[in-house]
Amino acid sequence: MKLFDFPFFPETASTTAGSVDALFFFALAVSALFSLLIAAFIFIFFVKYRRQHAGDVGHAIHGSLVLEIVWSVIPLAISLVLFGWGAKVFLEVSTPPKDAREYYVTGKQWMWKIQHPEGNREINELHVPIGVAIKMIMTSEDVIHSFYIPAFRIKQDVLPGRYTSVWFEATKLGTFHLFCAEYCGVEHSQMIGKVVVMAPEDYQIWLAGGVAKSPVAAGEELFSQYACNTCHLDSREGRGPWLGGIAGTPVALVGGGKAVRDDNYLRESIMLPNNKIVDGYQPLMPTFQGQISEEGVLQLISYIKSLDGAGAAERARTDSR
Numbered sequence: 001m002k003l004f005d006f007p008f009f010p011e012t013a014s015t016t017a018g019s020v021d022a023l024f025f026f027a028l029a030v031s032a033l034f035s036l037l038i039a040a041f042i043f044i045f046f047v048k049y050r051r052q053h054a055g056d057v058g059h060a061i062h063g064s065l066v067l068e069i070v071w072s073v074i075p076l077a078i079s080l081v082l083f084g085w086g087a088k089v090f091l092e093v094s095t096p097p098k099d100a101r102e103y104y105v106t107g108k109q110w111m112w113k114i115q116h117p118e119g120n121r122e123i124n125e126l127h128v129p130i131g132v133a134i135k136m137i138m139t140s141e142d143v144i145h146s147f148y149i150p151a152f153r154i155k156q157d158v159l160p161g162r163y164t165s166v167w168f169e170a171t172k173l174g175t176f177h178l179f180c181a182e183y184c185g186v187e188h189s190q191m192i193g194k195v196v197v198m199a200p201e202d203y204q205i206w207l208a209g210g211v212a213k214s215p216v217a218a219g220e221e222l223f224s225q226y227a228c229n230t231c232h233l234d235s236r237e238g239r240g241p242w243l244g245g246i247a248g249t250p251v252a253l254v255g256g257g258k259a260v261r262d263d264n265y266l267r268e269s270i271m272l273p274n275n276k277i278v279d280g281y282q283p284l285m286p287t288f289q290g291q292i293s294e295e296g297v298l299q300l301i302s303y304i305k306s307l308d309g310a311g312a313a314e315r316a317r318t319d320s321r
């Protein structure tokens with residue numbers, strides 16, 4: 001690569017990249033303006049207030065209310081603009097649309113493992129359709145990594161033991177860089193991949209070319225393989241609570257607390273079930289920490305999220321398998 005091919009600024013290829021850039025350039029402009037202003041005044045004062053003859057002594061200044069107000073109010077106004085604008089952009093990039101496609105990402109030393117909603121898997125590659133909101137639900141099998149796609153202006157730490165998420169909607173066809181942006185061991189610099197943005201038709205063809213079992217179907221198998229279905233009964237009379245329709249809803253806990261059953265709650269309830277016992281139940285469930293892979297836990301969670309409160313006949317079939 002020639003030196004002059006070096007891109008000083010990444011491509012702009014997602015719906016939110018423009019607003020992130022605008023905020024960045026505004027902050028940069030404010031910083032540059034004040035840096036230049038201060039440098040200029042330092043120089044002007046050097047000259048203006050230099051000692052002009054031996055015995056020259058400066059006069060003491062006893063405050064200036066106008067000056068105090070000016071240098072308090074102007075920075076306050078600029079800070080508030082930056083805060084308000086920053087909060088707006090932060091909300092925009094951290095709130096995925098409700099209908100976003102959910103992909104599962106597992107980071108490990110030193111690769112990115114990705115699973116599509118249809119079940120297709122890939123390593124260090126991410127194929128996505130253009131113009132569709134994509135939400136990544138991410139965890140790590142070992143240490144902290146960071147999922148970074150410069151062209152989409154997204155970067156999110158990926159942590160062992162919990163889920164984090166990030167979303168984007170690609171606006172340009174092509175191939176973009178995927179990096180790990182958190183130093184994670186000797187081959188951190190090799191933990192790279194590519195994002196391929198495809199036309200929806202091409203993406204469908206790509207999907208059809210893979211051997212796939214959906215995370216929901218894989219999770220359903222694990223649900224009986226680990227005998228979850230012997231306690232979490234559809235009849236609601238099992239030793240554990242029925243799991244249909246619980247995702248995202250609040251629940252009362254033994255001891256008086258409350259919890260919202262989001263992805264992190266579901267994960268903790270599989271790995272360390274005795275941490276939060278649902279009111280009215282006994283701490284009977286075994287710990288699955290170390291028993292199920294991170295990908296298995298993600299599949300179980302997507303199966304649990306696919307269950308709804310109704311549709312008992314479908315589940316009776318599942319449970320009797």
Ligand code: CUA
Pocket residue numbers: 107108110144145146180181182183184185188189191
């Ligand atoms: Cu993973 Cu650096």
